[in-house]
Amino acid sequence: MNAAAGYEPGARDGSAGLLQSIETSLEDLRSLITCRICVRPLYEPYTIECGHTFCYSCLRQWFDRDRTKKTCPDCRSDVIRQPAPAYLVGLLYQNASTVTDLLFRYEK
DSSP: OBTTTTBOTTOOTTHHHHHHHHHHHHHHHHHHTBOTTTOSBOSSEEEOTTSOEEEHHHHHHHHHHOSSSOBOTTTOOBOOSOOEEOHHHHHHHHHHHHHHHHHHHHHO
């Protein structure tokens, strides 16, 4: 047993609670990296000035509806500045997907 970590490799005693906690945290993360327009994981995420993030293609379609006044699809605040790529959000999604895959392998 690794006393510093409190974990013995291969031991599964008490791991069900830990896995449940990790899965809950991943669900919370998943909700943060989901586009509120298409309700799928963010693809090519872009953030607008109010702080909300959407898929680039979803945002373009939203803005194409009314070319005279652009608003946030979520909070309806005016969008004046050009949306910016949200690279960190994309990396979060990739990491969450990797962790989820590892969890499912561990549970089997």
